[in-house]
Amino acid sequence: MLTIDNLELSITDPDTGRVSEILRGNSLTLAAGEALGLVGESGSGKSMTLQCVLGIEPPGSSVGGRIELEGRDLRALRGEELRRTRAEDLALIAQNPHSVLNPVLPVGKYLMEGMSEARSMPKARARLRSSELLRSVGIEESERVLRSYPHQLSGGMLQRVVIAGAISAQPKLLLADEPTTALDVTTQAEVAAILDEKRREAEMSMIFVSHDLDLAAAVCDRLAVMRYGELVEIGTPEEIRDAPQHEYTRELMNARPKLHPEEA
Amino acid sequence: MRYVISRLWSLCLVFVVSSFVVFSGMYLVPGSPENFLVQGRTVSPEVLASIRVQYSLDDPFLTRYWNWLTSAVQGDFGRSLTTRQDVSNLLAARLPTTLFLTLYAGVLVVVFGIGLGVIAGTREGVFEKIVVFGSNLGFAVPTFFAALLLMAVFGGALGWFPVTGSGSGFGGRLFHLTLPAVALSLPSLAVVARITRTSVREESGSDHVLMAVARGVPRRLVLWRHTVRNSLLPVTTVIGTHLAALLASAFVIEYAFTLDGIGALLVDAVHRQDFAVVQAIALILVVAFGLINLAVDLLYAVIDPRIRLGKAA
Numbered sequence: 001m002l003t004i005d006n007l008e009l010s011i012t013d014p015d016t017g018r019v020s021e022i023l024r025g026n027s028l029t030l031a032a033g034e035a036l037g038l039v040g041e042s043g044s045g046k047s048m049t050l051q052c053v054l055g056i057e058p059p060g061s062s063v064g065g066r067i068e069l070e071g072r073d074l075r076a077l078r079g080e081e082l083r084r085t086r087a088e089d090l091a092l093i094a095q096n097p098h099s100v101l102n103p104v105l106p107v108g109k110y111l112m113e114g115m116s117e118a119r120s121m122p123k124a125r126a127r128l129r130s131s132e133l134l135r136s137v138g139i140e141e142s143e144r145v146l147r148s149y150p151h152q153l154s155g156g157m158l159q160r161v162v163i164a165g166a167i168s169a170q171p172k173l174l175l176a177d178e179p180t181t182a183l184d185v186t187t188q189a190e191v192a193a194i195l196d197e198k199r200r201e202a203e204m205s206m207i208f209v210s211h212d213l214d215l216a217a218a219v220c221d222r223l224a225v226m227r228y229g230e231l232v233e234i235g236t237p238e239e240i241r242d243a244p245q246h247e248y249t250r251e252l253m254n255a256r257p258k259l260h261p262e263e264a
Numbered sequence: 265m266r267y268v269i270s271r272l273w274s275l276c277l278v279f280v281v282s283s284f285v286v287f288s289g290m291y292l293v294p295g296s297p298e299n300f301l302v303q304g305r306t307v308s309p310e311v312l313a314s315i316r317v318q319y320s321l322d323d324p325f326l327t328r329y330w331n332w333l334t335s336a337v338q339g340d341f342g343r344s345l346t347t348r349q350d351v352s353n354l355l356a357a358r359l360p361t362t363l364f365l366t367l368y369a370g371v372l373v374v375v376f377g378i379g380l381g382v383i384a385g386t387r388e389g390v391f392e393k394i395v396v397f398g399s400n401l402g403f404a405v406p407t408f409f410a411a412l413l414l415m416a417v418f419g420g421a422l423g424w425f426p427v428t429g430s431g432s433g434f435g436g437r438l439f440h441l442t443l444p445a446v447a448l449s450l451p452s453l454a455v456v457a458r459i460t461r462t463s464v465r466e467e468s469g470s471d472h473v474l475m476a477v478a479r480g481v482p483r484r485l486v487l488w489r490h491t492v493r494n495s496l497l498p499v500t501t502v503i504g505t506h507l508a509a510l511l512a513s514a515f516v517i518e519y520a521f522t523l524d525g526i527g528a529l530l531v532d533a534v535h536r537q538d539f540a541v542v543q544a545i546a547l548i549l550v551v552a553f554g555l556i557n558l559a560v561d562l563l564y565a566v567i568d569p570r571i572r573l574g575k576a577a
Contacts, residue, residue, distance in 0.1 A: 102494065
């Protein structure tokens with residue numbers, strides 16, 4: 001469904017002219033309905049991979065390689081075609097929901113905008129759908145939340161809103177960029193569970209970026225380990241856990257906090 | 265609502281304190297009022313005493329302040345010490361010109377300042393450089409010099425606009441006050457354009473704008489609803505302070521274009537040490553500053569729900 005072929009990304013600093021290589025020729029494929037966990041330490045290029053898929057990499061970037069979604073070259077899309085693809089086929093769930101929503105517009109506007117202005121759904125239907133979506137991600141007081149402004153809601157609540165917005169299009173591919181990292185521990189599990197459930201229900205594919213190996217293993221079919229912009233290992237969670245091939249993967253496994261150290 | 269009440273309350277406090285400063289400030293000037301009234305002539309102590317009684321100069325300071333303030337609130341600023349006219353009548357005759365000039369300049373600042381700033385903030389290239397250069401120029405050139413320049417070019421050489429008088433009727437005023445308003449608006453316009461440009465630039469790099477792009481929101485909406493609208497929050501504050509300052513700079517412009525506004529009146533009154541007129545004008549300025557700032561704060565609350573609704577989650 002998604003094919004990333006030899007993806008390279010380097011960013012030129014506009015002030016110093018220094019070029020830093022962020023991604024060094026990574027390739028991976030994703031089957032329909034599959035969830036792939038992208039794990040690795042900060043700065044290993046996980047989020048940048050997602051940004052390249054969406055075409056929202058930072059200014060000064062130069063991207064090489066191909067990214068194909070069902071045979072269409074995403075990097076070659078322009079203008080209206082690119083906009084519609086972003087609106088209909090892809091959905092990003094970012095780390096901090098408080099910076100995702102426009103702080104001066106009510107939450108309802110965020111959802112409405114995604115459906116009616118980005119995807120031409122009639123306003124009245126988008127309105128109804130907004131409350132439905134919120135209830136489906138476990139928000140009971142959907143009307144109150146729709147009228148609220150982002151700063152009035154907790155991070156966990158807001159991330160549910162973002163997930164609701166992301167699944168509203170029934171996109172082909174969900175791009176989740178550390179969706180639970182900015183939340184407190186109790187809501188982390190809830191939000192991860194909702195995301196997992198919704199994805200399976202609608203049989204969407206997902207790339208799940210995380211530095212938390214255990215979380216990624218729990219919600220993903222396969223894991224890909226990244227380091228310094230390179231994909232060092234890819235396999236099922238069991239393979240990665242039981243027989244890590246790469247030295248770095250072993251380090252990563254051992255770096256996890258353990259509840260019972262003697263079991264390791 | 266509680267926000268509005270608390271803002272009104274603090275505004276009243278500002279008015280009381282500053283009116284006290286305005287009133288007492290006049291007594292810090294060397295010389296006493298009755299000496300100015302007799303204008304250097306030698307008069308008998310009896311005459312001086314009668315003047316002091318007539319103007320209640322022997323009352324305790326706080327009593328005089330209280331009487332002045334209460335009648336000022338009712339629109340009575342007393343009489344001019346030199347022309348014996350009611351100060352309120354003097355002001356009423358002069359105020360429209362100043363207000364018109366200030367509002368005219370204010371509209372120019374808002375429309376062209378924001379307009380140019382948005383254009384410069386959203387596209388790169390020659391136009392942006394022109395706006396940046398122009399705003400440096402506009403800010404650096406003193407108002408009175410801009411006034412002279414405009415008079416020479418558009419009034420003198422091209423002869424498009426009149427350079428004196430304030431005209432009559434709405435159209436006449438608009439026509440007569442165009443050059444003064446342009447001269448008056450230039451420095452503020454330059455600042456507003458520049459801040460708008462920076463603010464738009466900053467906002468267009470913010471996460472929520474990037475996310476709107478990633479969600480496939482149409483470009484036009486990303487620009488106006490998410491970028492420009494949000495970037496106007498800091499601009500609002502700047503515009504507020506500049507609008508209030510326009511009123512003060514209007515005095516210089518009125519002088520340069522020989523307009524019959526409050527500014528010219530103030531300059532004359534200061535020359536003749538006409539206490540009552542100076543106090544009244546100073547008080548009006550204070551009130552105008554206060555009201556404009558109040559309006560800006562309330563407007564800010566309308567635009568930004570975080571102010572209106574408090575920070576509580």
